[in-house]
Amino acid sequence: MKRISTLILLAFTFCAGSQDIGYQFKDLSSVYYKGAMDSLKKAWTCPSIYPDKTTQKEFCVQWASRTSFLQEGISENNFVHHPEIVSYVNAIVTQLHENNKDLFPRKPFLLLDRSTVANAYAIGENVIVVNIGLLTNVKYRDELALILAHEMSHNYLAHSMQSMKKKAEWLTSEEYKDFIKDLSRDKYNRYNKLVNAFKEYKFSSSKHNRFGESNADSMAVNMLGKAGFAFDAAWFLRLDSVGMEYKTPLKKPIPEYFQTYNVALQSQWLNKKAIGLSSRVGDADFNSNIEDSLKTHPDCKDRYEALKSKTRNPQLAIPIDEKIRILADKNIIWNLYRTNNFTSALYRLFLLQDEGLKDDWTDFMMSNLLISFYAEDVMLNRSNVIRIKPKAWIGKDYFSLQTLLEQVPSASIVDWKDKGNL
Numbered sequence: 259m260k261r262i263s264t265l266i267l268l269a270f271t272f273c274a275g276s277q278d279i280g281y282q283f284k285d286l287s288s289v290y291y292k293g294a295m296d297s298l299k300k301a302w303t304c305p306s307i308y309p310d311k312t313t314q315k316e317f318c319v320q321w322a323s324r325t326s327f328l329q330e331g332i333s334e335n336n337f338v339h340h341p342e343i344v345s346y347v348n349a350i351v352t353q354l355h356e357n358n359k360d361l362f363p364r365k366p367f368l369l370l371d372r373s374t375v376a377n378a379y380a381i382g383e384n385v386i387v388v389n390i391g392l393l394t395n396v397k398y399r400d401e402l403a404l405i406l407a408h409e410m411s412h413n414y415l416a417h418s419m420q421s422m423k424k425k426a427e428w429l430t431s432e433e434y435k436d437f438i439k440d441l442s443r444d445k446y447n448r449y450n451k452l453v454n455a456f457k458e459y460k461f462s463s464s465k466h467n468r469f470g471e472s473n474a475d476s477m478a479v480n481m482l483g484k485a486g487f488a489f490d491a492a493w494f495l496r497l498d499s500v501g502m503e504y505k506t507p508l509k510k511p512i513p514e515y516f517q518t519y520n521v522a523l524q525s526q527w528l529n530k531k532a533i534g535l536s537s538r539v540g541d542a543d544f545n546s547n548i549e550d551s552l553k554t555h556p557d558c559k560d561r562y563e564a565l566k567s568k569t570r571n572p573q574l575a576i577p578i579d580e581k582i583r584i585l586a587d588k589n590i591i592w593n594l595y596r597t598n599n600f601t602s603a604l605y606r607l608f609l610l611q612d613e614g615l616k617d618d619w620t621d622f623m624m625s626n627l628l629i630s631f632y633a634e635d636v637m638l639n640r641s642n643v644i645r646i647k648p649k650a651w652i653g654k655d656y657f658s659l660q661t662l663l664e665q666v667p668s669a670s671i672v673d674w675k676d677k678g679n680l
Contacts, residue, residue: 320422519624600644601659
């Protein structure tokens with residue numbers, strides 16, 4: 259009976275929650291883009307470019323992998339056609355396209371990814387994707403235009419095609435075949451050789467990609483000028499700090515956010531213990547950086563230095579529409595909740611309240627999270643919805659929140675079910 263009640267609750271919350279954040283079931287990608295996916299299967303046929311049959315076969319494997327990525331993303335609802343958000347972003351794409359038709363005879367096909375990551379990416383074949391997480395991080399419409407122009411440039415410069423060709427050529431090269439033969443004869447050092455070969459390939463590939471990124475940057479800045487957008491090279495300097503929401507301190511002690519909903523907490527539940535999931539990641543430093551020596555983009559300072567002379571009318575940059583940013587924030591919280599990532603959903607909800615936004619929807623989401631956490635605890639699924647994160651990825655307040663959700667006794671969570679019925 260409890261399981262059935264939970265399923266009824268989830269069905270109700272999907273209908274109510276999705277409408278409040280601006281889209282309906284028909285806007286999910288598996289429904290909205292069904293016709294486009296059928297066309298994609300016909301249009302994205304692997305071209306014949308290599309006389310060597312082995313290389314051509316491997317190239318088609320890479321091509322099929324890219325096609326499958328998009329098809330599966332559509333069928334699994336990784337994308338959504340949010341009417342207001344897509345319209346807002348598409349207007350920027352239209353402005354870029356109409357003023358750069360010499361480069362882009364056809365308007366790019368835009369997809370909105372439901373990912374929380376502050377990013378955008380080019381798939382190739384005139385398709386660009388914007389993560390909804392990007393819209394909560396950019397400050398200006400012109401800054402978003404820069405990112406969109408950058409991805410359009412990747413498609414124009416055929417970087418996706420180059421990447422597939424490079425991989426196909428490497429996997430069918432004599433050097434790679436010799437490496438595999440040597441590996442099969444080595445009984446004791448296979449793992450290290452594989453790791454080193456992977457690092458060498460990734461480094462070579464990433465170094466090549468960084469040149470491509472620089473070219474895309476330069477082309478994007480020129481596109482902005484032709485389309486009448488402002489440009490500030492200093493926007494590149496912010497890229498290292500985007501996506502840091504979970505390191506952002508809360509404005510109030512965590513118990514106060516719960517007290518608003520008549521949920522009382524004990525201070526000891528916020529403190530790390532010697533046992534438990536959170537203790538396993540407790541030795542890392544909150545100030546640790548996540549090292550990535552193989553990142554594909556050039557250093558942000560280098561990008562700034564390369565293009566600072568191209569800065570143009572930054573004072574005329576138009577701020578991102580606040581309604582769009584809040585819609586994006588709400589969509590992210592909703593998606594985190596729907597994918598059972600309760601700690602992140604709660605934390606982002608608290609950050610939204612810190613900005614002064616507390617309305618019927620935020621109350622509705624807090625209610626969902628309290629009731630659902632109780633239901634998951636009853637089903638012995640608490641750890642799977644807490645999703646413990648390493649300290650290097652989070653700040654002290656986030657760590658305290660995930661520790662709280664881990665340490666709070668089940669007897670106290672029973673009360674959350676009633677408090678959730680706001």
